[in-house]
Amino acid sequence: MATPDINFHFREFGTKMPTLGILTILIFLFNLIGIFFVIASLIGWILSVIALIILLSALKEAREAGYKLNNHLLLEFRSKIVNAIILNIIGSLMLFVGTIFYRGIIVIGLLILGIIFLIVGAILRIQGWSRLHKFIGQNRSMFPPKIASDTESGANLMKIAGILYLTIILAIIGLILEIIGYFKLGSFRDLAEGNTSPTPAQPVVTQTISAVQPQAQPKKRFCPNCGAQISGNEKYCSSCGSEL
Template sequence: MQEKVDLTHFEQFGGRMYFLMILTIVSLILAIIAIFIEFVVIIVAIIHIIIFFTFLSALGDIKKAGQELNNENLLAFHSKIILGLILLIIGWIFMALGWIGIGIQLFLIRAITPTIIIPITIIVIAVILIIIAAILTIQAWGRLQTFFENNMTMFPGDICEDAKKGAKYLKIAAILEITIILNFIGPILKIIGYNKLASLSHVR
Protein backbone atom coordinates (compact mmCIF):
# COMPACT_ATOMS: atom_id res chain seq x y z
CA MET A 1 0.00 0.00 0.00
CA GLN A 2 2.96 2.28 0.40
CA GLU A 3 3.76 2.10 -3.33
CA LYS A 4 2.41 4.76 -5.65
CA VAL A 5 -1.02 3.71 -6.84
CA ASP A 6 -3.34 4.96 -9.54
CA LEU A 7 -6.02 7.03 -7.79
CA THR A 8 -8.12 7.57 -10.93
CA HIS A 9 -11.00 5.39 -9.73
CA PHE A 10 -11.10 7.19 -6.38
CA GLU A 11 -11.11 10.51 -8.20
CA GLN A 12 -14.07 9.40 -10.32
CA PHE A 13 -15.82 8.05 -7.22
CA GLY A 14 -15.37 11.41 -5.52
CA GLY A 15 -16.83 13.24 -8.51
CA ARG A 16 -19.89 11.04 -8.45
CA MET A 17 -20.27 11.61 -4.69
CA TYR A 18 -20.38 15.36 -5.35
CA PHE A 19 -23.07 14.82 -7.98
CA LEU A 20 -25.02 12.63 -5.54
CA MET A 21 -24.80 15.36 -2.91
CA ILE A 22 -26.28 17.93 -5.32
CA LEU A 23 -29.02 15.56 -6.47
CA THR A 24 -29.94 14.66 -2.88
CA ILE A 25 -30.24 18.33 -1.90
CA VAL A 26 -32.41 19.06 -4.94
CA SER A 27 -34.62 16.02 -4.31
CA LEU A 28 -35.20 17.07 -0.69
CA ILE A 29 -36.17 20.60 -1.71
CA LEU A 30 -38.49 19.34 -4.45
CA ALA A 31 -40.01 16.77 -2.07
CA ILE A 32 -41.11 19.64 0.17
CA ILE A 33 -42.48 21.57 -2.83
CA ALA A 34 -44.33 18.40 -3.94
CA ILE A 35 -46.46 18.65 -0.80
CA PHE A 36 -48.09 21.72 -2.35
CA ILE A 37 -47.62 21.03 -6.08
CA GLU A 38 -48.44 17.42 -6.94
CA PHE A 39 -46.79 17.10 -10.38
CA VAL A 40 -43.39 17.83 -8.80
CA VAL A 41 -43.53 14.25 -7.48
CA ILE A 42 -42.74 13.07 -11.02
CA ILE A 43 -39.59 15.21 -11.08
CA VAL A 44 -38.55 13.84 -7.68
CA ALA A 45 -39.04 10.28 -8.98
CA ILE A 46 -36.85 11.02 -12.02
CA ILE A 47 -34.14 12.48 -9.79
CA HIS A 48 -34.20 9.37 -7.61
CA ILE A 49 -33.72 7.21 -10.70
CA ILE A 50 -30.70 9.33 -11.66
CA ILE A 51 -29.39 9.02 -8.09
CA PHE A 52 -29.74 5.23 -8.28
CA PHE A 53 -27.75 4.86 -11.50
CA THR A 54 -25.14 7.41 -10.41
CA PHE A 55 -24.64 5.42 -7.23
CA LEU A 56 -24.24 2.22 -9.26
CA SER A 57 -21.55 3.95 -11.34
CA ALA A 58 -19.78 5.03 -8.14
CA LEU A 59 -19.88 1.44 -6.92
CA GLY A 60 -18.26 0.41 -10.19
CA ASP A 61 -15.39 2.83 -9.51
CA ILE A 62 -14.83 1.34 -6.06
CA LYS A 63 -14.97 -2.21 -7.43
CA LYS A 64 -12.27 -1.39 -10.00
CA ALA A 65 -10.12 0.22 -7.31
CA GLY A 66 -10.63 -2.81 -5.08
CA GLN A 67 -9.61 -5.19 -7.86
CA GLU A 68 -6.49 -3.18 -8.72
CA LEU A 69 -5.43 -2.96 -5.07
CA ASN A 70 -6.71 -6.46 -4.28
CA ASN A 71 -8.30 -4.89 -1.22
CA GLU A 72 -10.83 -6.95 0.74
CA ASN A 73 -12.56 -3.94 2.32
CA LEU A 74 -13.27 -2.20 -0.99
CA LEU A 75 -14.51 -5.40 -2.62
CA ALA A 76 -16.67 -6.19 0.42
CA PHE A 77 -18.11 -2.66 0.31
CA HIS A 78 -19.14 -3.17 -3.30
CA SER A 79 -20.59 -6.67 -2.84
CA LYS A 80 -22.50 -5.84 0.36
CA ILE A 81 -24.05 -2.70 -1.14
CA ILE A 82 -25.09 -4.56 -4.30
CA LEU A 83 -26.59 -7.46 -2.33
CA GLY A 84 -28.31 -4.97 -0.04
CA LEU A 85 -29.84 -3.14 -3.00
CA ILE A 86 -31.09 -6.40 -4.52
CA LEU A 87 -32.70 -7.49 -1.25
CA LEU A 88 -34.18 -4.02 -0.74
CA ILE A 89 -35.82 -4.05 -4.17
CA ILE A 90 -37.16 -7.58 -3.65
CA GLY A 91 -38.35 -6.58 -0.19
CA TRP A 92 -40.34 -3.60 -1.46
CA ILE A 93 -41.84 -5.69 -4.26
CA PHE A 94 -42.95 -8.26 -1.69
CA MET A 95 -44.29 -5.47 0.51
CA ALA A 96 -46.39 -4.10 -2.36
CA LEU A 97 -47.69 -7.57 -3.26
CA GLY A 98 -48.60 -8.24 0.35
CA TRP A 99 -50.61 -5.03 0.72
CA ILE A 100 -52.28 -5.63 -2.64
CA GLY A 101 -53.33 -9.06 -1.36
CA ILE A 102 -54.78 -7.55 1.80
CA GLY A 103 -56.51 -4.85 -0.26
CA ILE A 104 -58.16 -7.49 -2.45
CA GLN A 105 -59.47 -9.27 0.64
CA LEU A 106 -60.83 -6.11 2.27
CA PHE A 107 -62.21 -4.18 -0.70
CA LEU A 108 -63.03 -6.75 -3.40
CA ILE A 109 -63.92 -9.88 -1.47
CA ARG A 110 -65.05 -7.69 1.45
CA ALA A 111 -64.32 -10.42 3.93
CA ILE A 112 -61.36 -11.66 5.89
CA THR A 113 -60.75 -15.29 4.97
CA PRO A 114 -58.06 -17.72 6.18
CA THR A 115 -56.14 -16.99 2.97
CA ILE A 116 -55.25 -13.55 4.37
CA ILE A 117 -52.35 -15.32 6.07
CA ILE A 118 -50.66 -15.45 2.64
CA PRO A 119 -50.29 -11.67 2.09
CA ILE A 120 -49.46 -11.19 5.78
CA THR A 121 -46.67 -13.76 5.45
CA ILE A 122 -45.40 -11.99 2.33
CA ILE A 123 -45.30 -8.68 4.24
CA VAL A 124 -43.36 -10.30 7.09
CA ILE A 125 -40.85 -11.71 4.59
CA ALA A 126 -40.59 -8.24 3.02
CA VAL A 127 -39.81 -6.63 6.38
CA ILE A 128 -37.12 -9.25 7.07
CA LEU A 129 -35.52 -8.66 3.64
CA ILE A 130 -35.55 -4.88 4.13
CA ILE A 131 -33.92 -5.21 7.56
CA ILE A 132 -31.23 -7.55 6.18
CA ALA A 133 -30.61 -5.06 3.34
CA ALA A 134 -30.18 -2.26 5.88
CA ILE A 135 -27.72 -4.33 7.93
CA LEU A 136 -25.67 -5.10 4.81
CA THR A 137 -25.59 -1.40 3.92
CA ILE A 138 -24.40 -0.49 7.41
CA GLN A 139 -21.68 -3.14 7.21
CA ALA A 140 -20.67 -1.93 3.74
CA TRP A 141 -20.09 1.68 4.80
CA GLY A 142 -18.19 0.34 7.80
CA ARG A 143 -15.88 -1.55 5.43
CA LEU A 144 -15.24 1.60 3.40
CA GLN A 145 -14.51 3.53 6.59
CA THR A 146 -12.04 0.81 7.62
CA PHE A 147 -10.30 1.03 4.24
CA PHE A 148 -9.61 4.74 4.68
CA GLU A 149 -8.50 4.22 8.29
CA ASN A 150 -5.97 1.62 7.15
CA ASN A 151 -4.65 3.62 4.17
CA MET A 152 -4.21 7.16 5.45
CA THR A 153 -0.89 7.63 3.60
CA MET A 154 -2.33 6.67 0.22
CA PHE A 155 -4.07 10.02 -0.26
CA PRO A 156 -2.65 13.56 -0.09
CA GLY A 157 -3.49 16.09 2.62
CA ASP A 158 -6.63 15.62 4.67
CA ILE A 159 -8.52 13.87 1.87
CA CYS A 160 -8.42 10.45 3.53
CA GLU A 161 -9.62 11.90 6.85
CA ASP A 162 -12.55 13.56 5.08
CA ALA A 163 -13.37 10.36 3.19
CA LYS A 164 -13.26 8.35 6.42
CA LYS A 165 -15.70 10.78 8.03
CA GLY A 166 -17.91 10.62 4.94
CA ALA A 167 -18.18 6.83 5.15
CA LYS A 168 -18.93 7.15 8.88
CA TYR A 169 -21.75 9.64 8.28
CA LEU A 170 -23.26 7.38 5.63
CA LYS A 171 -23.05 4.40 7.98
CA ILE A 172 -24.93 6.38 10.63
CA ALA A 173 -27.46 7.50 8.00
CA ALA A 174 -28.08 3.85 7.10
CA ILE A 175 -28.65 3.05 10.78
CA LEU A 176 -31.13 5.92 11.20
CA GLU A 177 -33.03 5.00 8.04
CA ILE A 178 -34.18 1.71 9.55
CA THR A 179 -35.84 3.62 12.37
CA ILE A 180 -39.13 5.47 12.07
CA ILE A 181 -38.65 8.36 14.49
CA LEU A 182 -35.14 9.37 13.31
CA ASN A 183 -35.54 8.47 9.63
CA PHE A 184 -35.74 12.13 8.56
CA ILE A 185 -32.17 12.75 9.77
CA GLY A 186 -30.79 10.12 7.36
CA PRO A 187 -30.91 12.26 4.18
CA ILE A 188 -29.18 15.15 5.98
CA LEU A 189 -26.33 12.88 7.07
CA LYS A 190 -26.19 11.48 3.54
CA ILE A 191 -25.59 14.97 2.16
CA ILE A 192 -22.79 15.54 4.68
CA GLY A 193 -21.32 12.11 3.93
CA TYR A 194 -21.41 12.60 0.16
CA ASN A 195 -19.77 16.01 0.60
CA LYS A 196 -16.93 14.51 2.63
CA LEU A 197 -16.38 11.67 0.14
CA ALA A 198 -16.44 14.21 -2.69
CA SER A 199 -13.01 15.36 -1.46
CA LEU A 200 -11.64 12.28 -3.25
CA SER A 201 -12.22 14.13 -6.52
CA HIS A 202 -9.14 16.21 -5.62
CA VAL A 203 -6.69 13.34 -5.12
CA ARG A 204 -4.62 14.51 -8.09
Protein backbone atom coordinates in the same frame (compact mmCIF):
# COMPACT_ATOMS: atom_id res chain seq x y z
CA MET B 1 1.28 3.82 -2.22
CA ALA B 2 -1.41 4.85 -4.69
CA THR B 3 -0.47 4.85 -8.38
CA PRO B 4 -1.91 7.38 -10.86
CA ASP B 5 -4.13 4.61 -12.28
CA ILE B 6 -5.67 3.85 -8.86
CA ASN B 7 -6.02 7.56 -8.12
CA PHE B 8 -8.13 7.83 -11.26
CA HIS B 9 -10.70 5.38 -9.85
CA PHE B 10 -10.84 7.20 -6.51
CA ARG B 11 -11.24 10.55 -8.32
CA GLU B 12 -14.09 9.18 -10.42
CA PHE B 13 -15.73 7.80 -7.29
CA GLY B 14 -15.36 11.15 -5.54
CA THR B 15 -16.67 13.12 -8.51
CA LYS B 16 -20.00 11.30 -8.31
CA MET B 17 -20.51 11.76 -4.56
CA PRO B 18 -21.60 15.46 -4.50
CA THR B 19 -24.03 14.71 -7.34
CA LEU B 20 -25.58 11.99 -5.19
CA GLY B 21 -25.81 14.45 -2.31
CA ILE B 22 -27.70 16.96 -4.44
CA LEU B 23 -29.99 14.26 -5.84
CA THR B 24 -30.74 13.03 -2.32
CA ILE B 25 -31.93 16.52 -1.37
CA LEU B 26 -34.08 16.81 -4.51
CA ILE B 27 -35.58 13.34 -4.06
CA PHE B 28 -36.59 14.16 -0.50
CA LEU B 29 -38.16 17.48 -1.52
CA PHE B 30 -40.08 16.06 -4.49
CA ASN B 31 -41.35 13.12 -2.44
CA LEU B 32 -42.48 15.58 0.22
CA ILE B 33 -44.30 17.69 -2.36
CA GLY B 34 -45.64 14.47 -3.87
CA ILE B 35 -47.95 14.13 -0.89
CA PHE B 36 -49.99 16.91 -2.48
CA PHE B 37 -49.03 16.64 -6.16
CA VAL B 38 -48.66 13.28 -7.90
CA ILE B 39 -46.40 14.71 -10.60
CA ALA B 40 -43.83 15.59 -7.94
CA SER B 41 -43.75 11.95 -6.80
CA LEU B 42 -43.12 10.89 -10.39
CA ILE B 43 -40.21 13.32 -10.67
CA GLY B 44 -38.87 12.04 -7.37
CA TRP B 45 -39.04 8.47 -8.69
CA ILE B 46 -37.15 9.44 -11.87
CA LEU B 47 -34.48 11.19 -9.80
CA SER B 48 -34.18 8.05 -7.65
CA VAL B 49 -33.46 5.97 -10.75
CA ILE B 50 -30.82 8.48 -11.88
CA ALA B 51 -29.24 8.45 -8.41
CA LEU B 52 -29.17 4.64 -8.47
CA ILE B 53 -27.37 4.60 -11.83
CA ILE B 54 -24.78 7.12 -10.60
CA LEU B 55 -24.26 5.16 -7.36
CA LEU B 56 -23.70 1.91 -9.28
CA SER B 57 -21.21 3.73 -11.51
CA ALA B 58 -19.34 4.98 -8.44
CA LEU B 59 -19.34 1.49 -6.93
CA LYS B 60 -17.81 0.18 -10.15
CA GLU B 61 -14.86 2.53 -9.64
CA ALA B 62 -14.48 1.28 -6.06
CA ARG B 63 -14.48 -2.30 -7.34
CA GLU B 64 -11.77 -1.52 -9.92
CA ALA B 65 -9.61 0.11 -7.25
CA GLY B 66 -10.21 -2.90 -5.00
CA TYR B 67 -9.07 -5.33 -7.70
CA LYS B 68 -5.91 -3.35 -8.48
CA LEU B 69 -5.05 -2.95 -4.80
CA ASN B 70 -6.14 -6.53 -4.07
CA ASN B 71 -8.02 -5.11 -1.08
CA HIS B 72 -10.93 -7.13 0.30
CA LEU B 73 -12.41 -4.14 2.17
CA LEU B 74 -13.07 -2.20 -1.04
CA LEU B 75 -14.48 -5.28 -2.75
CA GLU B 76 -16.75 -6.03 0.21
CA PHE B 77 -17.84 -2.39 0.31
CA ARG B 78 -19.07 -2.59 -3.25
CA SER B 79 -20.71 -6.03 -2.95
CA LYS B 80 -22.55 -5.21 0.28
CA ILE B 81 -23.93 -1.93 -1.05
CA VAL B 82 -25.08 -3.62 -4.28
CA ASN B 83 -26.77 -6.42 -2.33
CA ALA B 84 -28.40 -3.81 -0.08
CA ILE B 85 -29.79 -2.03 -3.14
CA ILE B 86 -31.21 -5.28 -4.54
CA LEU B 87 -32.86 -6.20 -1.23
CA ASN B 88 -34.28 -2.70 -0.82
CA ILE B 89 -35.83 -2.82 -4.29
CA ILE B 90 -37.36 -6.26 -3.68
CA GLY B 91 -38.58 -5.26 -0.23
CA SER B 92 -40.12 -2.04 -1.53
CA LEU B 93 -41.95 -3.93 -4.30
CA MET B 94 -43.31 -6.42 -1.77
CA LEU B 95 -44.59 -3.61 0.43
CA PHE B 96 -46.10 -1.87 -2.57
CA VAL B 97 -47.95 -5.01 -3.66
CA GLY B 98 -48.99 -5.74 -0.09
CA THR B 99 -50.34 -2.22 0.30
CA ILE B 100 -52.49 -2.48 -2.84
CA PHE B 101 -53.79 -5.97 -2.13
CA TYR B 102 -54.16 -5.66 1.61
CA ARG B 103 -56.23 -8.78 2.23
CA GLY B 104 -55.30 -12.43 2.55
CA ILE B 105 -52.56 -14.48 4.18
CA ILE B 106 -50.32 -14.29 1.10
CA VAL B 107 -50.44 -10.51 1.17
CA ILE B 108 -49.57 -10.45 4.86
CA GLY B 109 -46.68 -12.77 4.10
CA LEU B 110 -45.48 -10.37 1.39
CA LEU B 111 -45.62 -7.47 3.83
CA ILE B 112 -43.60 -9.37 6.43
CA LEU B 113 -41.05 -10.51 3.84
CA GLY B 114 -40.83 -6.98 2.47
CA ILE B 115 -40.03 -5.59 5.91
CA ILE B 116 -37.43 -8.32 6.50
CA PHE B 117 -35.80 -7.60 3.14
CA LEU B 118 -35.65 -3.88 3.92
CA ILE B 119 -34.11 -4.49 7.35
CA VAL B 120 -31.48 -6.88 5.99
CA GLY B 121 -30.75 -4.41 3.18
CA ALA B 122 -30.29 -1.62 5.72
CA ILE B 123 -27.87 -3.77 7.74
CA LEU B 124 -25.85 -4.62 4.61
CA ARG B 125 -25.69 -0.93 3.78
CA ILE B 126 -24.29 -0.14 7.22
CA GLN B 127 -21.72 -2.92 6.84
CA GLY B 128 -20.76 -1.67 3.37
CA TRP B 129 -20.00 1.88 4.45
CA SER B 130 -18.24 0.48 7.50
CA ARG B 131 -15.88 -1.39 5.14
CA LEU B 132 -15.04 1.81 3.27
CA HIS B 133 -14.50 3.65 6.57
CA LYS B 134 -12.14 0.90 7.73
CA PHE B 135 -10.25 0.89 4.41
CA ILE B 136 -9.57 4.63 4.56
CA GLY B 137 -8.54 4.38 8.21
CA GLN B 138 -6.04 1.61 7.46
CA ASN B 139 -4.63 3.31 4.35
CA ARG B 140 -4.48 6.99 5.29
CA SER B 141 -0.91 7.19 3.98
CA MET B 142 -2.24 6.66 0.43
CA PHE B 143 -3.94 10.06 0.46
CA PRO B 144 -3.08 13.64 1.44
CA PRO B 145 -4.00 14.32 5.12
CA LYS B 146 -7.04 16.53 4.39
CA ILE B 147 -8.52 14.13 1.83
CA ALA B 148 -7.97 11.16 4.16
CA SER B 149 -9.63 13.03 7.05
CA ASP B 150 -12.63 14.22 5.01
CA THR B 151 -13.32 10.91 3.30
CA GLU B 152 -12.91 8.88 6.49
CA SER B 153 -15.36 11.22 8.21
CA GLY B 154 -17.74 10.98 5.23
CA ALA B 155 -17.76 7.18 5.26
CA ASN B 156 -18.39 7.20 9.01
CA LEU B 157 -21.33 9.59 8.56
CA MET B 158 -22.81 7.30 5.92
CA LYS B 159 -22.54 4.38 8.34
CA ILE B 160 -24.20 6.37 11.15
CA ALA B 161 -26.93 7.52 8.74
CA GLY B 162 -27.72 3.89 7.95
CA ILE B 163 -28.07 3.12 11.66
CA LEU B 164 -30.40 6.08 12.16
CA TYR B 165 -32.55 4.99 9.22
CA LEU B 166 -33.16 1.71 11.03
CA THR B 167 -34.66 3.57 13.99
CA ILE B 168 -37.24 5.19 11.64
CA ILE B 169 -37.95 8.02 14.11
CA LEU B 170 -34.43 9.41 13.59
CA ALA B 171 -34.49 8.93 9.82
CA ILE B 172 -34.53 12.68 9.13
CA ILE B 173 -31.25 13.07 11.05
CA GLY B 174 -29.89 10.13 9.08
CA LEU B 175 -30.86 11.90 5.86
CA ILE B 176 -28.93 15.03 6.89
CA LEU B 177 -25.85 12.99 7.83
CA GLU B 178 -26.06 11.08 4.55
CA ILE B 179 -26.04 14.30 2.53
CA ILE B 180 -23.05 15.63 4.49
CA GLY B 181 -21.31 12.28 4.05
CA TYR B 182 -21.71 12.39 0.27
CA PHE B 183 -20.10 15.82 0.09
CA LYS B 184 -17.23 14.80 2.36
CA LEU B 185 -16.56 11.72 0.23
CA GLY B 186 -16.41 14.12 -2.72
CA SER B 187 -12.93 15.10 -1.48
CA PHE B 188 -11.62 12.09 -3.42
CA ARG B 189 -12.04 14.16 -6.59
CA ASP B 190 -9.21 16.44 -5.39
CA LEU B 191 -6.63 13.66 -5.71
CA ALA B 192 -3.75 14.58 -7.97
CA GLU B 193 -3.15 12.57 -11.11
CA GLY B 194 0.28 11.54 -9.90
CA ASN B 195 1.31 9.57 -6.86
CA THR B 196 -0.23 10.97 -3.69
CA SER B 197 2.49 9.58 -1.46
CA PRO B 198 5.50 11.77 -0.78
CA THR B 199 8.61 10.82 -2.68
CA PRO B 200 11.17 9.34 -0.29
CA ALA B 201 14.27 11.43 0.17
CA GLN B 202 17.30 10.18 -1.67
CA PRO B 203 20.19 9.16 0.59
CA VAL B 204 23.03 11.65 0.67
CA VAL B 205 26.23 10.13 -0.61
CA THR B 206 29.24 11.39 1.32
CA GLN B 207 32.56 11.12 -0.42
CA THR B 208 35.46 10.36 1.87
CA ILE B 209 38.56 12.28 0.90
CA SER B 210 41.66 10.40 1.89
CA ALA B 211 44.53 12.35 3.34
CA VAL B 212 47.33 13.14 0.90
CA GLN B 213 50.25 10.92 1.70
CA PRO B 214 53.55 12.78 1.65
CA GLN B 215 55.92 11.54 -1.00
CA ALA B 216 58.88 9.65 0.35
CA GLN B 217 62.06 11.73 0.25
CA PRO B 218 65.05 10.09 -1.43
CA LYS B 219 67.64 8.81 1.03
CA LYS B 220 70.61 11.19 1.38
CA ARG B 221 74.14 9.94 0.58
CA PHE B 222 77.42 11.20 1.95
CA CYS B 223 81.05 10.66 0.97
CA PRO B 224 82.64 8.16 3.42
CA ASN B 225 85.98 9.95 3.08
CA CYS B 226 85.21 13.68 3.45
CA GLY B 227 81.54 13.62 4.52
CA ALA B 228 80.35 15.75 1.60
CA GLN B 229 76.72 15.18 0.47
CA ILE B 230 76.38 13.26 -2.76
CA SER B 231 73.63 14.75 -4.98
CA GLY B 232 73.41 12.12 -7.75
CA ASN B 233 74.49 8.62 -8.65
CA GLU B 234 78.11 9.55 -9.40
CA LYS B 235 80.89 7.03 -8.66
CA TYR B 236 83.40 9.59 -7.34
CA CYS B 237 83.06 12.35 -4.77
CA SER B 238 83.12 15.78 -6.38
CA SER B 239 84.87 17.25 -3.32
CA CYS B 240 87.72 14.87 -2.61
CA GLY B 241 87.69 12.58 -5.63
CA SER B 242 87.39 9.41 -3.56
CA GLU B 243 85.63 6.41 -5.09
CA LEU B 244 82.16 5.90 -3.65
